Amino acid sequence: MPDQSPALLRELHLLTREGNLNADALRKLKQVNHLMGLLRPAVEDVLSRHPDAVMVDAGSGNAYLGFVLYELFLKNALGGSLLSIEGRPELTERAKGRAERLGFDRMQFQTAHIDTARYPERIHLLMALHACDTATDDALVAAIRHGADHVAVVPCCQAEVAAQLKERRPVAGGSGSMSLLYAHAWHRREFGSHLTNVIRALTLEAFGYQVTVTELTGWEHSLKNELILGRRVHRENRRARVQLERLLAETGVAPKLTRELGVKPATLSTPAGGGEAPEPEAPGGSEAANPPPAGE
Numbered sequence: 034m035p036d037q038s039p040a041l042l043r044e045l046h047l048l049t050r051e052g053n054l055n056a057d058a059l060r061k062l063k064q065v066n067h068l069m070g071l072l073r074p075a076v077e078d079v080l081s082r083h084p085d086a087v088m089v090d091a092g093s094g095n096a097y098l099g100f101v102l103y104e105l106f107l108k109n110a111l112g113g114s115l116l117s118i119e120g121r122p123e124l125t126e127r128a129k130g131r132a133e134r135l136g137f138d139r140m141q142f143q144t145a146h147i148d149t150a151r152y153p154e155r156i157h158l159l160m161a162l163h164a165c166d167t168a169t170d171d172a173l174v175a176a177i178r179h180g181a182d183h184v185a186v187v188p189c190c191q192a193e194v195a196a197q198l199k200e201r202r203p204v205a206g207g208s209g210s211m212s213l214l215y216a217h218a219w220h221r222r223e224f225g226s227h228l229t230n231v232i233r234a235l236t237l238e239a240f241g242y243q244v245t246v247t248e249l250t251g252w253e254h255s256l257k258n259e260l261i262l263g264r265r266v267h268r269e270n271r272r273a274r275v276q277l278e279r280l281l282a283e284t285g286v287a288p289k290l291t292r293e294l295g296v297k298p299a300t301l302s303t304p305a306g307g308g309e310a311p312e313p314e315a316p317g318g319s320e321a322a323n324p325p326p327a328g329e
């Protein structure tokens with residue numbers, strides 16, 4: 034049996050009339066609980082340091098994740114709240130009714146677009162699961178602007194960068210063979226999606242996050258199962274910022290995330306002798322030179 038109470042399972046319509054879990058419900062709960070296991074260190078970390086931690090679920094849909102998280106971590110805690118942001122009012126209303134009936138009174142709901150929602154001044158944990166296309170970027174912008182200690186996103190379909198690759202001009206000094214990676218529409222979609230997530234991870238690093246990119250295993254119902262986890266450890270990371278600006282310049286793309294955050298591409302210069310520029314160091318390292326954020 035999963036970790037959820039019968040009251041919650043009934044409210045989420047996951048129990049049959051006889052009080053059993055059908056195969057579909059069991060699979061869904063296994064997936065949500067698996068994700069909870071991956072998020073647990075982040076949730077426990079914010080609650081241990083901020084008893085009144087503010088968590089945000091951006092593009093929450095039916096808010097299954099939020100309900101499960103609330104029951105596991107917030108229901109019996111003295112503080113801490115969870116704000117679910119969802120663009121479809123009928124989903125917000127339904128989730129609000131469920132939270133009232135369950136007595137989950139520190140669960141809040143807002144019908145809004147992720148980019149224009151009213152956020153609390155300070156966010157401690159932000160999650161966005163399968164928020165479509167640039168909505169994941171909007172969620173990451175909110176996390177960075179509101180100083181989230183932890184972020185967890187599972188991106189969804191992506192179209193923006195693929196469209197930019199189509200319009201892209203060859204980089205001066207390059208051989209042009211990079212463009213073979215996305216000459217076909219199918220490859221452009223795949224490569225655009227990969228590049229988008231690479232830029233997302235590197236942007237988080239540039240803004241001081243330690244990033245883990247992993248697979249959301251067990252999420253069989255979706256092909257989109259790349260989980261990007263970030264934990265803020267510095268104010269910024271200059272080396273990652275330089276790598277990010279250079280990647281933007283070399284690929285010629287400008288995704289919403291970097292546009293919103295004002296990250297500009299580097300000015301590329303062809304190295305003397307006409308050869309390729311040296312490869313930058315692999316990302317992932319942290320910069321001990323930068324102090325951790327205040328209040329850590």
Ligand SMILES: C[S@@+](CC[C@H](N)C(=O)[O-])C[C@H]1O[C@@H](n2cnc3c(N)ncnc32)[C@H](O)[C@@H]1O
Nearest residue numbers: 092093094119120121145146147162163165168
């Ligand atoms: C694929 S569903 C995922 C729902 C939920 N996060 C989950 O994983 O079960 C995406 C949800 O995000 C919402 N959404 C997409 N773009 C949004 C935006 N820009 N602002 C607010 N909600 C958005 C959609 O209405 C939808 O409910």
